[in-house]
Amino acid sequence: MTQVHTNAGLDSARTDFYRQLLRQMLLIRRFEEKAGEAYALGQIGGFCHLYIGQEAVAVGAIAALRDDDYVTSSYREHGHALARGMSSRSVMAELFGKATGCSKGKGGSMHLFDAELNFFGGHGIVGGQIPIAAGAAFAVKYRGGDQVSLCFFGEAAVNIGSFHETLNMASLWKLPAIFLVENNRYGMGTALERASAVADIAERATSYDMDAEVVDGMDVLATFEAMERAVHRARTDKTPTLLDVNTYRFVGHSMSDASHGTYRTLEEVEENKKNDPIGKLCARLLDDDLVTHKDIEEIDAEIIAEVEDAVAFAESSPEPEPEELFTDVYKD
Amino acid sequence: MPVLTYRDALNDALREEMERDPDVFLMGEEVAEYDGAYKVSRGLLEVFGDKRVVDTPITELGFAGLGVGAAMAGLRPVIEFMTFNFALLAIDQIVNNAAKMSYMSGGQFGVPIVFRGPSGAALQLASQHSQSFDSWYANVPGLKVVAPATPADAKGLLKASIRDNNPVIFLEGEMLYNTKGEVPDGDHVVPLGQAEAKREGSDVTLVCYSKSLIPTLKAADTLQNDSGISAEVVDIRTIRPLDTAMLVESVRKTNRCVIVEEGWPFSGIGAQLVDSIQQEAFDDLDAPLLRVTGADVPMPYNKKLERATKPTPQKVIDAVHRVTYTA
Numbered sequence: 001m002t003q004v005h006t007n008a009g010l011d012s013a014r015t016d017f018y019r020q021l022l023r024q025m026l027l028i029r030r031f032e033e034k035a036g037e038a039y040a041l042g043q044i045g046g047f048c049h050l051y052i053g054q055e056a057v058a059v060g061a062i063a064a065l066r067d068d069d070y071v072t073s074s075y076r077e078h079g080h081a082l083a084r085g086m087s088s089r090s091v092m093a094e095l096f097g098k099a100t101g102c103s104k105g106k107g108g109s110m111h112l113f114d115a116e117l118n119f120f121g122g123h124g125i126v127g128g129q130i131p132i133a134a135g136a137a138f139a140v141k142y143r144g145g146d147q148v149s150l151c152f153f154g155e156a157a158v159n160i161g162s163f164h165e166t167l168n169m170a171s172l173w174k175l176p177a178i179f180l181v182e183n184n185r186y187g188m189g190t191a192l193e194r195a196s197a198v199a200d201i202a203e204r205a206t207s208y209d210m211d212a213e214v215v216d217g218m219d220v221l222a223t224f225e226a227m228e229r230a231v232h233r234a235r236t237d238k239t240p241t242l243l244d245v246n247t248y249r250f251v252g253h254s255m256s257d258a259s260h261g262t263y264r265t266l267e268e269v270e271e272n273k274k275n276d277p278i279g280k281l282c283a284r285l286l287d288d289d290l291v292t293h294k295d296i297e298e299i300d301a302e303i304i305a306e307v308e309d310a311v312a313f314a315e316s317s318p319e320p321e322p323e324e325l326f327t328d329v330y331k332d
Numbered sequence: 333m334p335v336l337t338y339r340d341a342l343n344d345a346l347r348e349e350m351e352r353d354p355d356v357f358l359m360g361e362e363v364a365e366y367d368g369a370y371k372v373s374r375g376l377l378e379v380f381g382d383k384r385v386v387d388t389p390i391t392e393l394g395f396a397g398l399g400v401g402a403a404m405a406g407l408r409p410v411i412e413f414m415t416f417n418f419a420l421l422a423i424d425q426i427v428n429n430a431a432k433m434s435y436m437s438g439g440q441f442g443v444p445i446v447f448r449g450p451s452g453a454a455l456q457l458a459s460q461h462s463q464s465f466d467s468w469y470a471n472v473p474g475l476k477v478v479a480p481a482t483p484a485d486a487k488g489l490l491k492a493s494i495r496d497n498n499p500v501i502f503l504e505g506e507m508l509y510n511t512k513g514e515v516p517d518g519d520h521v522v523p524l525g526q527a528e529a530k531r532e533g534s535d536v537t538l539v540c541y542s543k544s545l546i547p548t549l550k551a552a553d554t555l556q557n558d559s560g561i562s563a564e565v566v567d568i569r570t571i572r573p574l575d576t577a578m579l580v581e582s583v584r585k586t587n588r589c590v591i592v593e594e595g596w597p598f599s600g601i602g603a604q605l606v607d608s609i610q611q612e613a614f615d616d617l618d619a620p621l622l623r624v625t626g627a628d629v630p631m632p633y634n635k636k637l638e639r640a641t642k643p644t645p646q647k648v649i650d651a652v653h654r655v656t657y658t659a
Contacts, residue, residue, distance in 0.1 A: 070405070072401070101438070102438065102440075103436060103437050103438035103440070104438030104439070105438075106435055106436055106438050107436045107437060107438060111436040111437065113436075113437035113438070113440050113441060114440070115437070115440040115441055120401070120404055120441070121433075121436075121437060121441075122436075122437075123429070124428075125424060125428050128397070128424060128425070128428060128429060130397070131393070131394050131395075131396070131397025131398045131400070131401060131425065132397055132398075132400055132401035132404065132429060133401060134394075134397075134398045134401060135397065135398040135399060135400055135401020135402040135403070135404065135405065136401045136402070136404065136405045137401075138398055138401070138402050138407075139401070139402045139405035139406060139407050140405070142357065142383065142402070142407060149401075161393055161394075162393055162394065162397060165389075165391040165393055165394030165395075166394050166397070166398070168389060168391065168394070169388070169389065169391065169394055169395065169398060172389070327439065328434050328435045328437075328438060328439035329434065329435055329473050329474055330434065330474065330476075330497075330498050331434055331439075331442040331444075331497040331498055332497065
């Protein structure tokens with residue numbers, strides 16, 4: 001399936017919206033850079049999967065949602081949480097394992113949740129969140145609502161059973177769900193072509209009679225527009241969509257993984273960095289005189305201050321009380 | 333009091349809870365048009381329609397996970413596994429998602445869901461369709477595990493399970509569906525976590541649950557009639573949370589205990605019961621705690637071999653003679 005690029009020129013009436021997209025992508029980039037530093041300092045433990053390079057996917061996709069829609073994600077979900085509107089403070093404090101974190105320090109990097117924002121997590125088993133997102137869509141249909149349920153997962157998840165079982169149910173029952181594949185081309189260190197007999201992921205949708213699109217995930221506006229079409233199908237036509245969103249991770253799979261060397265070359269990484277989604281949006285906005293260099297610098301300065309505040313908040317926040325060990329196992 | 337089968341008692345519980353709460357729905361293989369593989373859901377499609385009684389493809393992981401998501405979004409799914417043998421395909425969703433969602437979200441998301449279906453040894457169904465996974469689920473914090481033995485408990489515990497705000501594994505005895513018993517009229521709810529003495533006694537405590545209640549009660553009658561041994565039979569009813577207090581109280585009275593279960597012996601439910609009882613009642617014990625379990629083998633097809641794997645009244649009687657030193 002061929003990828004549809006956005007060719008439309010920018011609309012000056014939407015300058016605030018474009019600036020908001022830029023702001024969110026920059027926030028994720030700076031947040032993740034800081035998280036990487038904090039990990040190196042031992043302030044963040046366990047597994048930590050950074051989102052650097054993929055910012056346009058979370059930001060463009062979530063911008064097409066309403067506040068009452070549902071979002072479910074994988075373990076590389078810091079960006080989705082921030083794009084959904086979770087505060088830098090609550091996410092950073094969670095990475096630091098503090099009581100003020102969104103999950104009270106019990107979830108960590110892979111298990112960010114926010115019930116008020118219908119953010120259904122943060123899931124560590126590849127593909128395990130896909131049926132959960134369909135369940136939210138099922139609940140919408142059950143109640144006769146018009147929300148949609150968006151599920152993020154990586155391209156390596158398309159070979160696991162939960163993907164196929166869920167797409168079948170979602171199409172069979174016409175659930176208002178959007179299955180967004182963040183195709184960064186590598187499942188850890190295994191290239192898509194080395195793992196998938198059919199490497200054209202959108203083609204998988206034909207097995208389930210589902211609409212699909214291939215999207216340039218390094219282009220935040222292309223991602224937003226494809227999502228708007230998918231949201232319309234879900235909200236109005238009550239049908240699901242599979243989006244194959246092409247992106248690239250500029251950093252390693254997790255903190256223990258070098259960004260290149262064994263499974264991909266430095267040249268490949270450098271080549272893809274030329275396609276930086278933040279740089280690309282900045283260039284378009286500058287070309288159309290919708291922002292100035294000074295505007296971008298100001299936004300970046302604000303973001304850096306926000307992220308530094310989040311780190312200071314996380315550092316100064318208390319650890320969970322020892323009694324917290326045994327709370328939240330069961331609900332009353 | 334009306335006499336119902338275990339199957340119809342479960343059907344009543346589902347019907348009443350679905351009438352009571354529009355957020356309750358039933359989903360699984362063959363639950364709707366086929367009326368349920370074991371007919372537990374008979375007639376529910378007609379009453380509630382296909383929105384609330386939902387036939388699924390054969391896709392256990394998929395519909396178990398879908399149920400978890402629906403529960404997070406505020407519904408109260410009852411997910412039927414045609415048998416718990418097939419639930420192994422869904423165990424990632426049960427353990428990693430249903431059980432842990434509350435904890436790993438810092439208490440933000442509950443998962444009020446019931447996973448139910450037939451479980452335990454059946455008749456000549458061989459290795460893959462005749463087994464108990466009770467201890468697998470009971471091992472997991474965040475799950476509750478319920479295993480009723482009588483029609484009254486089946487109804488009352490299922491109603492409590494559907495109303496519970498946590499994921500509940502509800503194990504129905506595959507061989508119990510046709511058994512009959514009195515079921516109280518009205519909104520009969522049995523709270524989770526409460527054992528019940530199904531027979532009072534003073535010389536030995538026999539602990540059991542689900543189908544193992546049947547050979548245990550038979551053994552207790554025989555012991556009384558043939559040997560004058562008075563056995564108290566305690567049905568734990570809920571495996572997790574376990575009513576340790578009642579077990580300990582009974583053992584303090586009888587000073588001897590035999591645990592009867594259908595599952596495999598190694599790391600089985602009985603092993604946990606032994607630990608829970610000895611911690612609290614060690615000084616009250618006059619004999620080692622003994623267990624009567626299923627044999628430590630995959631289930632054979634041959635009828636005689638199959639019978640040899642299961643707890644029988646005679647195996648229980650033999651164990652009681654050992655702990656009462658009357659062999």
